[in-house]
């Protein structure tokens with residue numbers, strides 16, 4: 228069927244448009260735009276779908292692709308009074324959909340996360356003077372008019388300022404001296420001032436900063452890796468790039484991995500710019516979401532700081548994107564549309580002709596490879612600011628100096644904590660495990676308490692007297708007897724979590740004031756701010772924390788960091804286990820000795836000879852990178868090759884296995900391609916679904932998307948079997 232072109236449709240018939248809906252649909256649908264409505268690509272519209280009315284966006288796709296006959300087309304109901312979605316953001320949606328093999332509508336949904344912001348913002352009304360009007364004026368009325376002046380104010384405000392009753396204001400209106408008017412909208416976000424309080428940058432900071440300022444001023448696309456040890460002043464450098472972006476009249480976006488915990492960062496920003504940035508993360512109230520989204524779309528939020536989802540906000544003129552701690556796995560979204568916000572930030576920057584800055588003390592191998600290939604530029608800050616030395620890192624060999632039975636802190640670490648506290652300084656014990664114990668076991672029969680929905684042990688949270696699955700949230704009271712053999716008081720905790728370390732510390736250092744920092748004890752921004760304040764004010768001597776203490780904090784009096792189990796992240800045989808452990812431990816270590824007092828770090832390990840421990844001890848990150856690269860390059864592992872994972876899952880164990888086998892049999896063959904698996908996933912059961920994995924490995928030059936599309940098209944799987952595609956996987960569970 229020949230579809231008529233837009234021009235061929237008479238004005239009476241309306242225009243055919245393609246509308247993308249924020250639903251997991253494969254393509255856009257056609258609608259008729261009635262003559263009374265004016266809209267084009269990017270406009271947000273309301274359309275009928277089945278019996279519902281849904282919001283969508285007029286898309287660039289040529290209409291007619293869905294083959295709906297002209298006569299059966301349904302009509303667009305309304306065009307929303309909001310700035311249309313810009314071409315660059317529409318291109319980003321299409322790009323990510325194609326790259327991740329997701330339905331474009333599923334990606335669009337991430338760019339429509341505040342539908343309430345599409346309504347015309349309500350504007351309060353007030354009163355203004357009617358020019359040239361004359362009427363009888365009482366002394367009260369005169370006071371009210373004087374209070375109003377040339378402004379537009381609400382009646383209550385006029386009465387309050389003039390010290391008169393509201394009746395006086397009504398009187399002024401009734402004689403026509405004042406008339407209703409819409410109040411000007413207050414800017415949702417004050418403008419940060421680029422020159423409010425800039426620090427004097429050190430020469431090497433200034434060198435990096437001026438390179439970034441030039442990049443921003445050039446208004447063209449480019450990616451810079453800003454590398455330098457923790458505390459070297461990288462943040463000050465990119466804040467300077469933000470200042471230049473503001474001078475250019477463009478917007479800046481900063482992605483932080485743990486935005487809810489970034490109170491110190493926010494305070495610093497406000498000190499530097501005289502105004503706070505706009506924020507974007509999942510815990511915002513719906514009102515704040517609406518106001519922020521709208522302000523961004525209208526260019527009224529000059530700087531926005533957010534979690535990865537901020538990448539999909541409707542910036543009209545984005546000049547700079549900063550990804551701080553670019554190596555963080557928190558930037559990878561693992562559910563729904565599986566994408567890496569760091570990589571997509573680069574894509575958005577390219578579409579927007581913006582400068583992209585990736586910041587890290589321990590950059591990912593991917594970014595380093597991009598520097599080496601000449602795709603990214605590298606700027607480095609070699610030393611800590613203010614002459615603060617990097618902490619001295621040593622290992623405590625647990626084979627030679629084990630803790631007492633049933634304890635987890637070895638004598639050398641205990642001695643170091645004792646000394647530190649005696650000097651009136653603060654110490655931090657790091658263990659990346661929430662709760663009391665990661666495993667609960669029956670001493671009588673050996674039964675292990677396992678999650679019914681996942682291949683995972685239940686973690687004891689002793690304070691709540693509950694067992695909890697950290698994967699699905701399943702929870703149950705700690706039973707008084709073994710559910711398997713019925714033996715009473717036979718369940719024992721195996722291994723430590725932070726709660727158990729805090730218990731040990733309480734016995735060792737009863738006088739020390741302790742604070743546990745984990746996602747369950749520090750649930751949000753307010754708690755994080757309070758904790759940081761307590762530490763800065765020296766109301767805390769000992770901090771016991773999970774990875775949330777590793778991130779970005781600056782505690783001037785903290786001089787000792789003890790890593791309770793430095794080997795923890797190295798098990799599991801994951802491709803990036805070494806890299807991730809290195810990054811995490813380096814970051815934790817960076818909390819120590821950030822000011823004049825030197826810091827030290829002790830790593831409790833059963834294998835201090837491991838290359839990761841050695842690189843940390845010798846402070847040789849470049850050497851570590853080289854060794855990692857040498858391991859990955861011959862086998863074409865990323866970043867020297869490409870990976871895509873298929874995760875096949877079903878509530879029916881046999882269906883999942885069969886689906887995985889069929890996909891395995893249909894595996895693509897070709898030059899530079901290799902398929903590993905199928906095999907049961909390490910998390911073989913997750914939230915009640917049985918899981919299998921296949922891994923496609925390809926040479927660097929191979930485009931994996933067409934291979935995957937072709938592969939998936941060759942296999943028909945039953946409805947209950949789900950296949951998730953993870954291009955460039957970061958985790959392998």
Ligand code: ADP
Nearest residue numbers: 426427428429456457458459460461462463612
């Ligand atoms: P990084 O981001 O590399 O970890 P920061 O930018 O946080 O380093 O700097 C570490 C500390 O040094 C911070 O307290 C910061 O305020 C301070 N600092 C960095 N550069 C300067 C400067 N040029 N002048 C004054 N203080 C600075």
Ligand code: ZN
Nearest residue numbers: 678681696699
């Ligand atoms: Zn579970």
